[in-house]
Amino acid sequence: MSTHSVHLLHVQQADSNNPFSRPATPGYHALQIGWCGLGAMGYLMARNLAKYRGTHSPGSPPLLVWNRTASKSEQLQKELGEDKIKIAQSPKDIALECDVVFTNLANDTVVKDIYEQFANALKVSPDSINKNRIFVETSTVYPSLAGELDTLISNIPHATLVTCPLICVMAGDYRSKKEIAYLLVPAVGRKVMDLGGNLEKAPTFKLIGNSLILGSIELLAESFTLAEKAGIGAPLVQNFVKDMMPAPSMVNYGEKMLHDSFDGTKGFALDGGLKDSTHIRRLATELDSPMPALHIHMLTARAIHSAQMRRGEHGFDVLDWSSLVAGARVAAGLDGFDSSKHDAKVVLED
CATH class of the missing domain: 1.10.1040.10 (N-(1-d-carboxylethyl)-l-norvaline Dehydrogenase; domain 2)
Known part of the structure; x- marks a missing residue:
């Protein structure tokens, strides 16, 4: 099989695992990505994403991470290096500096608290209204909480929310899901399942x-x-x-x-x-x-x-x-x- 044929086969296999067309140029590789929550699942997901971007998207900014227990952030930075991991001092820094923010947190109460911190930080920042942001909630939460988070995020200009609690099952804004799908596959997950625009569907599926x-x-x-x-x-x-x-x-x-x-x-x-x-x-x-x-x-x-x-x-x-x-x-x-x-x-x- 020729090199060209192998490349086409790889593309076909990738497309069969991702229902979205690729984002427009310059695409996802230049985005500043943030990650909040480095528990048992969040740590592995953040690590895989940072490693993949470091290998496949040279020049990408380091993944900006925050965790309530700072030692987990320090552990990840030590494991991957400062070229792949940068530590944020607060959720506010994540919200203000990042184009895409992933959250993977312990429970519904913590999730809502962090998103309220995001919203409050962006509302008082004059520059925040000029930047597109995608928030990706990957925790296991009760479905109705997705609606509450959407209310918080939708009040921020140019900000959207995607629920993605089971890698990679997504619900939310179509264009945002497209961006996130190509960030996560194959870096973190193998295949995308699109559950439409209702944000509650993905947490329900989880x-x-x-x-x-x-x-x-x-x-x-x-x-x-x-x-x-x-x-x-x-x-x-x-x-x-x-x-x-x-x-x-x-x-x-x-x-x-x-x-x-x-x-x-x-x-x-x-x-x-x-x-x-x-x-x-x-x-x-x-x-x-x-x-x-x-x-x-x-x-x-x-x-x-x-x-x-x-x-x-x-x-x-x-x-x-x-x-x-x-x-x-x-x-x-x-x-x-x-x-x-x-x-x-x-x-x-x-």
């Missing part, structure tokens, strides 16, 4: 997606626990999952449960899972769409962990949401966080 992940974790927890009680053991069930249902989330969370790897600083924290589950249940109730209670085992795991912390017996400062298996284990009379105490194995005959 909750539906998270319900699938949570449901699969719950299923693994119950099946692993049953296997332990039956004297078969969770490792054999994990092998079955790998052979028959090798979805990345199933396999990865199965491994965490199997090895009691419940460190939430290296995954998705349990409290974040409880927040998402609360949103899912609220949405299901409002839409009269019955859904099983998703967070009973998470609450049990958190209660056990809290008691261990008070006694100074905890193994992890923060729990990963895969630790919900502790709820299923304790309900079955097993140790919640230490599977080595389970007497479960298949005895093979000679």
Whole structure:
């Protein structure tokens, strides 16, 4: 295959993953991009975006980042270098200096507070009305909050909002989505899904997606626990999952449960899972769409962990949401966080 043919194939593959035509020249590469929120997900997304731009868009300004805990910003700058990461002193600096602002924050209250800071900073800055800005909200929030954020941002001249909580599922202004799509694909995500102009659709889709992940974790927890009680053991069930249902989330969370790897600083924290589950249940109730209670085992795991912390017996400062298996284990009379105490194995005959 000729070099020209390879290039055309690459373009066709890229287009099949992105429903938008490319932005007009000079395009996205000259934009000053800001990022607020460097938690478990935000850190990885910001890092991938900064690395990709540094490699594929030489001369692009460094990604301007802010995080409530400054050490996370400093860690990212140390990892990638000052040519790729610049640290902002406040959300106000991000709003005033950037053409595109991404946010990935812990919960609805924090998201609204940061966007109010953005809006207040731009309203008192005379120069802000002459600059186009796109705000991209990537946190997991309740859908109605998107409308509140839109009210804040739409009152600022030349500013638009895009919701993109599941990489890369987007809702909002069409031209803004086009710009963002080519920033994120393939730097952060593989494919764009466009859900139209209603900003609430993308957060709704994210909750539906998270319900699938949570449901699969719950299923693994119950099946692993049953296997332990039956004297078969969770490792054999994990092998079955790998052979028959090798979805990345199933396999990865199965491994965490199997090895009691419940460190939430290296995954998705349990409290974040409880927040998402609360949103899912609220949405299901409002839409009269019955859904099983998703967070009973998470609450049990958190209660056990809290008691261990008070006694100074905890193994992890923060729990990963895969630790919900502790709820299923304790309900079955097993140790919640230490599977080595389970007497479960298949005895093979000679």
